[in-house]
Amino acid sequence: MDHSVRRQAMDRAAGPAAEAAGAAAPPSPTARAVSGSAGLCPVRVAAEVLTRPVRRRGKELESAIFAATLDQLTSGGYARLTMEGVAAAARTGKAALYRRWASKVELVIDALDSTLPRPHGIPDLGSARGELLQLIEVFAEAMNSSAGSALHALMGELSHQQAEVFKDFIVQRVIEPTKDTILDILRRGAERGDVRPDAATPMVADVVPAMFLYQVKICGRENVAPDYAVRMVDDVLVPLIRA
């Protein structure tokens, strides 16, 4: 994500104002923040303000923005996510968002891409059941993360006409790697002998992401249940693929 063009545009806009900087400094933002915190202990707030930096820059600010973005995605979905709301939740200004991201779409994809764990393959454990179980456990752990929750919310956008960019992201970033791993497991198991030879089909590989999608969407699990992996493997996957 290259922000250099946008940064230059914002710099040109700020240039004349920087030259016009005046001599008298108004009250600092920190003092204003204290006066606005009527419901908090004034002593505590003042101590916090004096001991920690008030402004974040660069990566630290982006982390806060990403966290706010995922939170808004999770609680209200993509359509209700607003740049204004994200800026407020991250305690920053809209200008700081627009310096980096031209649109809501870019922000959301960047936030997810930066926080979702990277998929990796499952090693040969000697049995298809063991491998499928580890895969499902790893997948469940990812789905239980805040990025996973936000990803569920984003799936609500996939029905809509403007959703190609989200679909591409989810398919390439999450679904295809998972299916590739499943097909690897099945092919290995077929060679080993504990998987029936015709089990390694795309539709069989679809069952795992499908069941996860269903679990979070219909069964309403904010967190995938701890025994879900075992039950899914033993009730569905092993009967489906065994030799």
Add this chain to the structure above:
Amino acid sequence: MDHSVRRQAMDRAAGPAAEAAGAAAPPSPTARAVSGSAGLCPVRVAAEVLTRPVRRRGKELESAIFAATLDQLTSGGYARLTMEGVAAAARTGKAALYRRWASKVELVIDALDSTLPRPHGIPDLGSARGELLQLIEVFAEAMNSSAGSALHALMGELSHQQAEVFKDFIVQRVIEPTKDTILDILRRGAERGDVRPDAATPMVADVVPAMFLYQVKICGRENVAPDYAVRMVDDVLVPLIRA
């Protein structure tokens, strides 16, 4: 859905205005519609206006409102659906909507409830495969309807905190009847001998709705493919449940 309380409230508001109706009638709405249609053939438009009724009442108007609602749900999702947009698409006024429905939620649920086909069981066809195949075909046909498309869009709301009413509707109206039918088929097949005795579990029954959800959400099928039922039954369901 009882509108009598709302209807009385709207009538009271309209009462004094009806009494104050004046003597001079301004130009009729139809004449205004003609003058606003600069891009159309004036002769054609005038002929249409004169030969078809301008106003719909009762069920006919509700049908138009429901169609507009489903269309907006499908194209933009629940969050982007607006009462104003539905009214405009149905060529009616907002007041006509609010006479009937207190909120967007009520409108959407009524629209879906009124247009979704009612589920019914699958008869004993002598083989679990045949029964599952018929079930999947019936289900696919329902999902290919406009109400089915709108239902997919509504599933995007299920991640959100205010979504209990939608989830209840979808689970009770669509998911549970489907699962009940599947479990019936599996139990019958187990007695008959072509289904393994421990196949009739809730998780196995989840596979069908899960695969459909996945199909429309991730694989991007606006219409479920014609051969999907056969492939799903033969690649996944029959290997999963057979004795």
Add this chain to the structure above:
DNA sequence: CTGTTTGTGAACGCAAGCGTTCCTTAAGGT
């Protein structure tokens, strides 16, 4: 210290949508 970069908060003009109200009149029933 100076100069540059960038964060924070506020404000702007505009757009869209809400829920309500009002007026006119089409549609339906007697």
Add this chain to the structure above:
DNA sequence: ACCTTAAGGAACGCTTGCGTTCACAAACAG
């Protein structure tokens, strides 16, 4: 024909959010 009901269109005041701009100043680098 008359009366009642309810539809259609417009307008209202209010709220929220957009994308942009600006002033001030914190943070950083040399």
